[in-house]
Amino acid sequence: MNPQWRQAMKTAISEVLETMFFAMVDFEGEGAPDGGCPWYCEASIEAAFDAGKVAFFFRLSEDFARMATAGFLGSREEQVNAEEIEDAMKELANMVGGNFLSRVEEKNVRLGIPTFRMAPAHEGVTGADAEMLNLYCLGDRVGAAFLERR
Amino acid sequence: MSYNILIVDDSKSMRKVIRKTLAASGFRVGECIEAGNGREALDALANNWIDLILSDIHMPEMDGMELLRRLREDATWKDLPVVYITTESNEDRLQELVRLGARGYIRKPFKPEEIRALLSDVMGETDESAMAPGDEDGDF
Amino acid sequence: MKPIKVLIVDDSAIVRKIFSQELAKHDDIEVVGTAPDPYVARDKVVKLKPDVLTLDIEMPRMDGLTFLRKLMKYHPVPTIIVSSLTPKNSDMALEAMEYGAVEVLAKPGGSYSVGDMSVQLVEKIRAAANARFLAPKSGDNGAPGASGAPLASENISRALTRTTHKVVAMGASTGGTEALKSVLTRMPSNSPGIVVVQHMPPRFTTAFANRLDSVCQIEVREAKDGDSVLPGLALIAPGNYHMVLKRSGARYYVEVKTGPLICHQRPSVDVLFHSVARYAGANAVGVIMTGMGRDGAKGMLEMRQAGARTIAQDESSCVVFGMPKEAIRQGGVERIAHLEQIPESVVEFLASGE
Numbered sequence: 001m002n003p004q005w006r007q008a009m010k011t012a013i014s015e016v017l018e019t020m021f022f023a024m025v026d027f028e029g030e031g032a033p034d035g036g037c038p039w040y041c042e043a044s045i046e047a048a049f050d051a052g053k054v055a056f057f058f059r060l061s062e063d064f065a066r067m068a069t070a071g072f073l074g075s076r077e078e079q080v081n082a083e084e085i086e087d088a089m090k091e092l093a094n095m096v097g098g099n100f101l102s103r104v105e106e107k108n109v110r111l112g113i114p115t116f117r118m119a120p121a122h123e124g125v126t127g128a129d130a131e132m133l134n135l136y137c138l139g140d141r142v143g144a145a146f147l148e149r150r
Numbered sequence: 151m152s153y154n155i156l157i158v159d160d161s162k163s164m165r166k167v168i169r170k171t172l173a174a175s176g177f178r179v180g181e182c183i184e185a186g187n188g189r190e191a192l193d194a195l196a197n198n199w200i201d202l203i204l205s206d207i208h209m210p211e212m213d214g215m216e217l218l219r220r221l222r223e224d225a226t227w228k229d230l231p232v233v234y235i236t237t238e239s240n241e242d243r244l245q246e247l248v249r250l251g252a253r254g255y256i257r258k259p260f261k262p263e264e265i266r267a268l269l270s271d272v273m274g275e276t277d278e279s280a281m282a283p284g285d286e287d288g289d290f
Numbered sequence: 291m292k293p294i295k296v297l298i299v300d301d302s303a304i305v306r307k308i309f310s311q312e313l314a315k316h317d318d319i320e321v322v323g324t325a326p327d328p329y330v331a332r333d334k335v336v337k338l339k340p341d342v343l344t345l346d347i348e349m350p351r352m353d354g355l356t357f358l359r360k361l362m363k364y365h366p367v368p369t370i371i372v373s374s375l376t377p378k379n380s381d382m383a384l385e386a387m388e389y390g391a392v393e394v395l396a397k398p399g400g401s402y403s404v405g406d407m408s409v410q411l412v413e414k415i416r417a418a419a420n421a422r423f424l425a426p427k428s429g430d431n432g433a434p435g436a437s438g439a440p441l442a443s444e445n446i447s448r449a450l451t452r453t454t455h456k457v458v459a460m461g462a463s464t465g466g467t468e469a470l471k472s473v474l475t476r477m478p479s480n481s482p483g484i485v486v487v488q489h490m491p492p493r494f495t496t497a498f499a500n501r502l503d504s505v506c507q508i509e510v511r512e513a514k515d516g517d518s519v520l521p522g523l524a525l526i527a528p529g530n531y532h533m534v535l536k537r538s539g540a541r542y543y544v545e546v547k548t549g550p551l552i553c554h555q556r557p558s559v560d561v562l563f564h565s566v567a568r569y570a571g572a573n574a575v576g577v578i579m580t581g582m583g584r585d586g587a588k589g590m591l592e593m594r595q596a597g598a599r600t601i602a603q604d605e606s607s608c609v610v611f612g613m614p615k616e617a618i619r620q621g622g623v624e625r626i627a628h629l630e631q632i633p634e635s636v637v638e639f640l641a642s643g644e
Contacts, residue, residue, distance in 0.1 A: 229352070
């Protein structure tokens with residue numbers, strides 16, 4: 001990923017999570033990639049501009065997704081249901097995508113409609129040229145964001 | 151006094167978040183009505199006295215731009231302030247909404263202070279004291 | 291009797307104060323609140339449920355007309371428009387009547403004192419409290435408009451032959467601007483001369499006449515002293531002056547003059563009708579329409595006794611069934627007609643007796 005995009009991605013993720021989800025993430029950490037998590041909450045969205053097309057994927061552990069959703073809705077974690085997690089994850093994808101596009105110098109940007117699924121951990125996200133940003137919360141890996149050129 | 155606000159967004163969670171953010175912002179909110187798209191917004195307007203609309207842009211059935219066009223054609227609603235809360239990053243589209251009569255927009259993610267500042271401005275509130283109706287002064 | 295609950299909506303603190311003070315002198319009126327702008331007003335309408343609103347037409351943040359439209363849509367309350375005497379505001383006030391306001395009151399200023407205004411205000415509040423909201427015309431969607439097509443002048447031209455010696459006199463008050471518009475827009479261009487008293491402040495009558503002129507087949511203008519009463523022309527008495535009919539040979543003309551208030555009014559319907567009875571006698575048709583009070587009842591009886599044909603607007607189509615009711619009670623009314631039947635009745639009466 002070009003450095004400018006990489007930075008834009010990090011800034012977008014931090015800003016959206018902090019402002020709307022009251023959650024903080026780091027992009028470096030010591031925690032091992034989370035092997036014990038069989039399923040991820042995965043939200044994705046496509047963005048198009050004159051120079052091409054990209055897709056964003058957000059894969060978060062269910063625990064972190066639940067915590068972020070509770071922060072988003074102002075609810076308690078144990079009250080958050082699956083539908084709300086899905087909704088909040090889609091909004092996350094939507095907002096990070098929009099925020100990212102406003103930071104890169106591309107012409108005629110258009111954002112698609114976010115999708116959500118529970119993704120098995122063993123399933124690969126993307127093609128070979130996808131860039132990955134690991135996400136850590138208090139040192140533990142809680143998921144990753146991917147940017148794929150299409 | 152307070153303002154009745156119509157929140158238009160296809161995400162129920164986002165409507166809830168906007169509602170909570172408004173409550174936390176200190177902006178004086180009266181009734182808060184929700185609608186899932188432009189069509190539902192028009193239905194809500196038929197039954198509720200709304201002072202201000204906060205709307206998403208991209209929505210199924212009737213989007214935020216079409217909603218604005220419809221409002222501008224209606225004698226009762228042509229001056230109703232509409233503010234967008236959106237992830238739209240295409241400046242041209244945002245400017246087109248402003249040309250159509252949108253009173254402003256807030257990009258998601260948003261902070262309560264941003265919402266309050268914009269809405270106060272849109273509703274013509276200069277500051278707190280200006281709203282307090284004095285009983286002893288005033289022009290004839 | 292429960293007092294009339296009034297909410298005063300005005301951005302001027304002094305107006306709010308003066309209105310409150312003046313109205314406090316009357317036991318049958320209670321000011322339940324005041325509001326400096328439309329947003330506060332909306333909250334107070336919902337909370338205090340006033341019987342009558344006084345509404346400043348020019349306000350900050352949301353103009354009075356926009357507010358009025360919303361008010362009439364969601365929380366209809368009989369509303370008195372309070373406006374300064376500028377041409378722009380007169381037009382706005384008239385537009386407000388089309389959106390459902392029932393009365394218009396001029397703000398004090400110049401020679402027009404707070405005392406004058408106070409008397410008017412109280413009268414208008416009592417009238418507004420008696421106003422009924424009439425079902426909007428079908429397909430009307432709240433927008434102003436004429437209620438029907440003009441009577442075809444060909445069909446009735448025979449009926450109206452040799453009618454230059456005829457004259458039609460009309461009087462109205464609360465709700466009268468819309469009722470008169472409904473009748474006058476349907477009068478054919480070969481209609482005999484028409485003289486009209488509508489209780490309204492000065493300048494508003496000018497704007498009213500201009501507005502009618504733009505939507506009627508006949509010519510409509512505010513009367514000036516000495517104006518001839520001619521076929522195809524309606525003369526509206528100017529606010530703050532009485533208008534009387536006179537005859538010089540074969541020609542009718544009007545005199546516009548000052549004088550005492552009659553039935554609290556100037557122009558007064560009684561003053562006009564009295565002169566019509568005297569100078570036009572059996573050649574006149576009189577119409578008394580919606581409004582509070584008893585102005586016109588005595589004059590209509592005089593017209594009837596002089597041989598004129600007379601019509602009163604019926605209760606169902608009146609915003610306030612006061613003046614027609616009193617005219618009927620005093621015995622001057624020959625026929626009671628729904629607003630929409632008035633033009634036909636007038637033409638029928640004009641054609642009879644030829």
